[in-house]
Structure formats: C-alpha cells, structure tokens
Amino acid sequence: xxxxxxxxxxxxxxxxxxxxxxxxxxxxxxxxxxxxxxxxxxxxxxxxxxxxxxxxxxxxxxxxxxxxxxxxxxxxxxxxxxxxxxxxxxxxxxxxxxxxxxxxxxxxxxxxxxxxxxxxxxxxxxxxxxxxxxxxxxxxxxxxxxxxxxxxxxxxxxxxxxxxxxxxxxxxxxxxxxxxxxxxxxxxxxxxxxxxxxxxxxxxxxxxxxxxxxxxxxxxxxxxxxxxxxxxxxxxxxxxxxxxxxxxxxxxxxxxxxxxxxxxxxxxxxxxxxxxxxxxxxxxxxxxxxx
Amino acid sequence: xxxxxxxxxxxxxxxxxxxxxxxxxxxxxxxxxxxxxxxxxxxxxxxxxxxxxxxxxxxxxxxxxxxxxxxxxxxxxxxxxxxxxxxxxxxxxxxxxxxxxxxxxxxxxxxxxxxxxxxxxxxxxxxxxxxxxxxxxxxxxxxxxxxxxxxxxxxxxxxxxxxxxxxxxxxxxxxxxxxxxxxxxxxxxxxxxxxxxxxxxxxxxxxxxxxxxxxxxxxxxxxxxxxxxxxxxxxxxxxxxxxxxxxxxxxxxxxxxxxxxxxxxxxxxxxxxxxxxxxxxxxxxxxxxxxxxxxxxxxxxxxxxxxxxxxxxxxxxxxxxxxxxxxxxx
Numbered sequence: 085x086x087x088x089x090x091x092x093x094x095x096x097x098x099x100x101x102x103x104x105x106x107x108x109x110x111x112x113x114x115x116x117x118x119x120x121x122x123x124x125x126x127x128x129x130x131x132x133x134x135x136x137x138x139x140x141x142x143x144x145x146x147x148x149x150x151x152x153x154x155x156x157x158x159x160x161x162x163x164x165x166x167x168x169x170x171x172x173x174x175x176x177x178x179x180x181x182x183x184x185x186x187x188x189x190x191x192x193x194x195x196x197x198x199x200x201x202x203x204x205x206x207x208x209x210x211x212x213x214x215x216x217x218x219x220x221x222x223x224x225x226x227x228x229x230x231x232x233x234x235x236x237x238x239x240x241x242x243x244x245x246x247x248x249x250x251x252x253x254x255x256x257x258x259x260x261x262x263x264x265x266x267x268x269x270x271x272x273x274x275x276x277x278x279x280x281x282x283x284x285x286x287x288x289x290x291x292x293x294x295x296x297x298x299x300x301x302x303x304x305x306x307x308x309x310x311x312x313x314x315x316x317x318x319x320x321x322x323x324x325x326x327x328x329x330x331x332x333x334x335x336x337x338x339x340x341x342x343x344x345x346x347x348x349x350x351x352x353x354x355x356x357x358x359x360x361x362x363x364x365x366x367x368x369x370x371x372x373x374x375x
Numbered sequence: 376x377x378x379x380x381x382x383x384x385x386x387x388x389x390x391x392x393x394x395x396x397x398x399x400x401x402x403x404x405x406x407x408x409x410x411x412x413x414x415x416x417x418x419x420x421x422x423x424x425x426x427x428x429x430x431x432x433x434x435x436x437x438x439x440x441x442x443x444x445x446x447x448x449x450x451x452x453x454x455x456x457x458x459x460x461x462x463x464x465x466x467x468x469x470x471x472x473x474x475x476x477x478x479x480x481x482x483x484x485x486x487x488x489x490x491x492x493x494x495x496x497x498x499x500x501x502x503x504x505x506x507x508x509x510x511x512x513x514x515x516x517x518x519x520x521x522x523x524x525x526x527x528x529x530x531x532x533x534x535x536x537x538x539x540x541x542x543x544x545x546x547x548x549x550x551x552x553x554x555x556x557x558x559x560x561x562x563x564x565x566x567x568x569x570x571x572x573x574x575x576x577x578x579x580x581x582x583x584x585x586x587x588x589x590x591x592x593x594x595x596x597x598x599x600x601x602x603x604x605x606x607x608x609x610x611x612x613x614x615x616x617x618x619x620x621x622x623x624x625x626x627x628x629x630x631x632x633x634x635x636x637x638x639x640x641x642x643x644x645x646x647x648x649x650x651x652x653x654x655x656x657x658x659x660x661x662x663x664x665x666x667x668x669x670x671x672x673x674x675x676x677x678x679x680x681x682x683x684x685x686x687x688x689x690x691x692x693x694x695x696x697x698x699x700x701x702x703x704x705x
Contacts, residue, residue, distance in 0.1 A: 096633035101665045124674040127631040132581050133623040136603040136616075141686040145627070148678060169583070194685040195678035240534070244583035254587060255446050256461060280534035280582035287642040288577050288615045292538045296580070299538075325658065364661050 088215055090206070091153040092120035093171075095164030095317065096128050102317035104361025105344040109163050109208060111360065112346045115353050116216060116224060120161065125152050129170040131318075132284065143184065144191045146174035150203040151192065159204040161211055163346065165316035166283075169241035169249065171205045176248035207242060209315040209345055210251050213259035218266040226354040228268030232372065234348065235272040235309035235340075236260040237300065239319040240280050254278055263345070264313060267352035274307040276300040283318040286326070291333065297322040298330030301338045311372055315345040324366050341369035378404045378459050380413065382425065383468040386477050395475070397466070398422075404455050410467065411439050411450035414479075427479035434590055437524030440531065441479050442468040447531040449590045470531035472544075486527055489543050493551040493570070498562035513558045520553035520598050522591040529585035529595050535578050542578040543570075545585035545595030552598035555605060558697065567606040576602045577616025608694065618642045628683050631673030635665035 098106040113120045126149050128134075134142040149171065153160045162168050178185045178201055185201050192198055212221055243254035252259050257278060261271045282296030301323060304312055314320050324342040331338050347360045357373045380400045386392030400421060402413045411429055418425050430436040432451045439450040444462050447470050459465045473481035529545040530536055536544045543551075551570055555563045570576050576599055585595040607617055622641035626634040640648050658664040673679070 097635070099632070101635050101663060125678070127673055127679050128623075128627045128633045130623065130627065131633060133620045134627065135600045136620045137607060137624045138604055138686060138690060139600070140689065141624075141683065144682045144686060145679065148682060191682055191685045191689075195681035197678060240582040240584070244587045246587060255444070280580050280584075282580060284581045285535075285578070287619050287639060289539065292535065292578070292580070295538050296534065325654070325663070328657075329654070364663050366657065366661055366663070 087117065087119060088211070089119045089121065089158050090161035090211070091123050091156045091158040093123055093126055093149065093153075093160050093162045093167060095162055095167040096131070097317040097321065098163055102320055102344070104364045105163055105317050105320070105346060108344060108346040108350050108355075108360040111355055112350050112353060115350075115355065116221075118211065118216065121156060121158060123149070123152050123156070123160075129167045129174075131166050132170055135170070140187075140191070142170075143174050143177060144188050146171055147178065147188045147192055147199040148195070148197055150175065150178075151197045151199045153203050154200060159206055161206050161208060163208045163315070163317070163344075165207065165239055165242035166318050168205060168207045169244070172248045172250075173245065175203060175205055207251075207315060209242060209259050209263065212263050212345075212349065214251075218262045221263065221349070222266040225267050225352045227352055229348070229352050230268040230270060232269050232375075233272050233308050233310045234264050234269040234343075235274055235304035235307070235312050236264060236277055237281070237304070237312050237314040237316075237319055237323065237342075238278045239314065239316045240278070242315050243278055260313070260315060260345070263349065267349055269313075269348070272304060272307050272309040274303045274309065276303040281316075281319040281322040282326075283322045286322065293322065294326055294329050294333045297326045298334040298336065298338070301327060301330060301340050302334070302336060305338060305340055309340060311369070312340055312342045313345055313348045314342065317344070320344055327367050339367065341365065341367050341372055343369065376404055376456065377401055378413070378455060378465055380417070380465045380467060382414075382417075382479070383466075384425070384478050385469075385475050386424075386426075392477075398425075402455075404459075406456065408455050409451055410441070410443055410448070410453045410455050410458070410465075413455050414450060414467070425479075426477045435524060437526035440470050440526040440528045440590075442466075442470060442531070447471070447528040447588050449526060449528070452590060470527055472531050472533060472536045472540075473527065481527075483527065485540075486525070486530060486544075486546065489547040490525070490550060492543065493547045493554075494562075494566070495550045495554065497554055497557060497560055498566075499559055500561040507559045509558060516601075517553050517556040519592060519594055520549045520556065523549055523553075523589075523593050524591055526590065528588045528590060529593070532584035532588040534582040534584060535580045539574065539578055541574040543575055545579070545599065548576060548579070548602060549585075549593050549595040549598040552602050555602060556598075563605070564609050564611075567602065567609050567611055570602055571606050571611045571614055571617065576606065577614055608690075615642050618644075628680060630671075631676050631679050 094106040130142050246254050264271050282293030286293045350360050362369045381397045384398045385395040400417050428438040430438045434452045441450050469475045469479045469481050476482050536542050554560050579599050619642040622638040
C-alpha cells in the first residue's frame with residue numbers, strides 16, 4: 085500500500101489551547117504509518133474572522149498556505165473543522181470564481197509567491213474514513229472501545245457548505261460514525277450532532293454560545309451518551325471548557341467527557357491516556373478511562 | 376412506488392389537533408413527483424383538512440418551504456423519491472424558528488417585521504440630480520442577495536435564531552446587504568450603525584446553514600460577512616464582534632497566527648476580561664490557559680505582511696472608486 089503523506093496544518097487552536105489534539109494526532113499518525121509533514125511557514129486561515137474584515141485578504145492569505153503545500157507536493161491535512169471549512173471555501177472560490185486566481189496571484193507575487201490552484205484540503209476524519217480506510221483502521225485496533233456509548237459531534241464546519249467541502253452528506257453524515265464503529269464504540273444518535281457549538285460567538289454573545297453548547301450536550305446525554313467525540317478543536321473548547329458554565333446557565337447536570345477524534349482513535353490503538361493530554365480536559369474523562 | 380408520509384398536524388381550534396401529532400398518509404409516487412405534488416394529492420383525494428401554503432409550484436413564490444426529513448426545503452422543488460431513498464422515511468413538518476399556526480402553516484409576521492426593520496428599500500441622496508453609472512462589478516456585488524424569494528428557509532435553519540429570537544436573522548440581513556451594497560444608496564453608514572447594534576450582524580454564529588439551505592443561492596452568510604466588512608470600513612467598532620475581528624487581523628499580521636489570550640483581552644476589554652478570571656484559573660490548572668505572545672512567529676512573516684500591505688493599498692483604491700462617479704445630467 086502506498087504511504088500516505090500530508091502537509092500537516094494543525095491550526096492555531098491546536099498549537100496552543102487544545103494542543104493535546106495536535107500531539108495526539110502525531111502519535112496516532114505515527115502508529116498508523118501516516119506521514120505528517122510540518123508547514124513551518126503556514127499562517128492562520130483566519131477562522132472566518134478575516135473574511136469579516138476583507139474577503140481578498142482572506143483569500144490571499146489562504147492561497148499563501150496552499151502555495152506552501154504545493155511546494156511540498158502534498159494535500160493538506162488539518163485537524164480543525166473551522167480551518168477545513170475556511171480553507172475549502174477558499175480553494176473552491178479560487179477554482180470557480182472567474183478571475184479570482186489571477187487577481188490573487190498578483191497579490192501573492194508581491195510576496196514572491198504563486199499558487200496554481202491544485203491543492204486539496206482534507207480533515208483527519210476524512211483521511212481516516214477514506215484515504216486510510218475504516219476497514220484498515222479496524223484491523224489496527226488493539227483495545228476496542230466497547231461497550232462505550234459515544235455521541236459523534238460534527239459541528240457545522242466539517243459538513244457545511246457541502247459544495248465547497250465535497251465529502252460527507254450534511255443531512256446524513258457517515259464518516260465520524262464509521263470511524264467510531266471501526267474502533268469499537270457504540271454510536272449514539274441525537275438531534276444536535278451537526279449543529280453549531282456556539283464557539284464563534286463565545287466572546288461576542290456569550291449567553292447564546294453557552295446555551296447552544298448546553299443544548300447539544302443535553303441532547304446527547306438524553307440519548308444515553310457516555311461521552312462526546314468531536315473532530316473540531318473549537319467544538320471541543322465549547323463542549324468541554326464551557327460545559328460547567330452551561331450546567332449553571334441551564335441549571336442542569338451534564339458531566340459528559342469530550343474527546344478529540346484523535347484521542348478516541350488513540351485509545352483504541354492502545355495509546356496511553358496520559359500520553360494524549362486527557363488531564364487537560366476540564367470535564368474529567370476518568371470514569372471512561374478507568375473501564 | 377408507494378411512499379408513506381408522516382405529516383405533522385396541529386390545529387389549535389379543534390379538539391383533536393390542540394396537541395401536535397403526526398398523521399400517516401401514503402401516495403403512489405411517480406418518477407419526478409415533488410413533495411408539493413404529493414401533498415396536493417393528499418388534499419385532493421384523501422384529506423382536505425391538511426393545511427399548507429403554496430402558489431407558483433416553480434420555486435419563485437417562496438410559499439411552500441417545509442421541513443423534509445428534518446431539513447428545510449421548498450416542497451415544490453424537492454423530489455419525493457430520492458428524498459425517501461436517502462433515509463427510508465418521508466417526514467414533513469413546518470419550518471423551524473417560526474410559530475406554527477396550523478399544520479404546516481407558520482406565522483410570518485416576525486419575519487416581515489424584521490424585514491421592515493432593515494428598511495428594504497433604496498435610500499437615494501436627498502436631491503438626486505445626477506445620473507448614477509452602474510458597472511457590472513457594482514451589480515455583481517448585490518446580485519446574489521437580490522435572488523431572495525422570502526421563503527424563510529434560511530431563518531428556519533439558522534442556529535443563532537434558534538437560541539436568540541431577537542436576532543434579525545439571515546433573511547433580513549441578506550436584504551440589508553442588497554441595499555447597503557448598492558452604489559446608489561446614500562444611507563449606508565446609518566444602516567450599518569443600526570445593523571451593528573445588539574441582535575444585528577454580530578449575532579451570526581457562522582453555522583453556514585443559511586448557505587446550505589437557501590434554495591436560490593443567496594448565501595446570506597456571505598452578505599453578513601460583507602456587511603461586517605463594510606461596517607469596519609466605516610469605522611463602526613464599538614461592539615465585541617468588531618473588536619474580535621480587529622484583534623484577529625492584528626494577531627495574524629503580527630505573528631501569522633491567532634493569539635487566543637491577546638484576542639480575548641482585546642475583544643472584551645479589561646473589565647470583562649477580569650470576569651473571565653475564574654474560568655482562566657480553572658483552565659490554568661488543566662494547563663489550558665493560553666498565554667499571550669508565547670507563540671513563535673511563523674517562518675517568513677514578511678510574506679504575510681507584504682500581502683497585507685498590497686491588500687490595504689488596493690482597498691483604499693476600491694473605496695475611492697466606489698464613491699460613485701456622478702455625472703451632471705444638465
């Protein structure tokens with residue numbers, strides 16, 4: 085089987101606040117023989133906020149990231165759904181909007197750069213579900229997770245806008261469920277799994293953000309979930325860091341540990357919890373880990 | 376093929392319908408049959424009491440938006456067989472984030488009130504004596520926003536509106552951009568000031584659902600992003616949303632990345648940042664507190680700054696050229 089190589093773009097969140105997602109992804113990739121190549125020049129994708137400032141700046145700065153990946157001759161692998169959405173939208177626009185690629189290259193030329201328009205952006209989730217493959221992943225499992233009722237939480241940006249992302253079906257997504265089943269977890273169905281966690285307005289309309297987070301968590305809990313698994317560090321920040329605030333604001337007991345996708349896969353591959361930064365979570369994962 | 380439907384019924388004026396319930400129907404679906412055609416067949420041949428709005432049957436009037444298997448679609452442009460094949464079900468419900476009046480009919484009054492609030496009409500200069508030349512580029516900027524048929528699909532799927540009922544919502548904001556982005560408009564700055572108030576442009580959570588479910592390609596989120604960018608251009612910054620964006624723009628220029636701690640401080644200001652201390656301490660205990668400016672700068676930050684410089688320069692030129700070149704008619 086050909087070796088999988090990617091230009092690795094962890095995103096800003098996972099280089100600092102959720103760095104356990106980054107370090108764990110590296111461990112999991114190593115275990116699975118997926119080669120992650122660092123992008124030392126890569127800038128922030130803008131997380132949507134740069135788009136609010138200036139669309140052309142957003143496109144040009146993302147094209148700078150793509151130029152680096154093109155130089156490396158690899159697809160980009162990210163572990164952040166927001167980076168995925170923001171970069172995919174830029175890739176899509178640069179491909180489909182007449183004149184945009186040329187105009188952007190004029191800007192890039194001022195920095196001595198060029199993007200030819202052929203980069204693909206993928207999420208770790210997609211790589212596990214497709215490039216690597218769930219069957220192959222299932223064969224690598226040494227410590228199956230069952231019985232564990234895990235609620236997949238996609239959030240918004242790993243699914244929408246579906247035409248720019250071009251991978252999963254936002255109305256009937258399969259990738260996260262398929263990966264969870266491959267590693268032996270029982271998948272919990274609930275209504276909020278493809279909805280917003282509220283992260284984007286944490287600092288703007290905090291009450292809305294907290295209510296959103298709490299609603300998703302309570303939805304999952306009502307369906308018997310014992311934990312949440314998310315491919316997005318921003319969703320993790322809200323579901324985990326803000327869970328306590330949500331309990332207070334909604335006057336409800338939640339207590340649901342939240343795992344990064346890589347951590348859950350890592351557990352099934354026999355990696356030690358202590359090596360995957362689980363103590364960094366605000367909601368203790370002990371009751372799951374002790375089983 | 377025979378397809379079973381479950382339709383949500385509700386009729387507050389009847390004894391049976393006071394509490395919402397699901398009623399089962401079944402239709403013989405032919406290739407290409409739409410959800411609306413199935414509903415019309417039910418009304419015509421099985422149950423004349425089933426209520427819903429419809430008019431043009433061709434995605435122009437915007438009357439027939441409903442939830443099909445949980446997601447908002449125009450009944451007239453959604454084929455029943457492929458939808459049914461996707462999940463094995465055919466559940467039809469009224470759109471969300473609106474009060475149901477009867478069966479699939481919802482109250483659109485709040486929708487129209489929000490439309491009214493953004494003044495959905497052009498406000499030209501008081502004494503318009505000059506002819507305004509409109510370039511293709513000028514027209515393209517508002518083209519998508521003009522396609523709205525007011526079906527309410529975006530508002531039905533909006534995750535922010537689900538929590539915050541006072542939020543203006545994607546439909547009204549897309550309409551607002553249609554006029555703010557119009558070069559003939561004079562009241563843009565005033566509009567942007569009002570739109571930057573509570574429950575305006577900064578309430579959007581960027582869930583992208585409005586883009587996904589608009590049946591006409593309006594892309595309300597894109598309109599909201601343009602309104603935000605224009606508000607910043609007009610220097611309307613006295614709100615957390617604008618400060619958040621400014622902090623990001625500065626952070627990327629400085630280190631090439633997002634500096635979480637600096638962003639929190641710059642967005643919230645000193646007083647509200649102090650309010651974050653309890654959470655900060657808890658995060659610190661878990662080793663999660665982001666520390667400002669510990670980020671190593673990315674390699675070749677000069678490239679990023681060169682891009683900023685070039686874009687800022689172009690922005691100034693385009694702002695100037697937007698000031699409409701008016702030609703005296705006399």
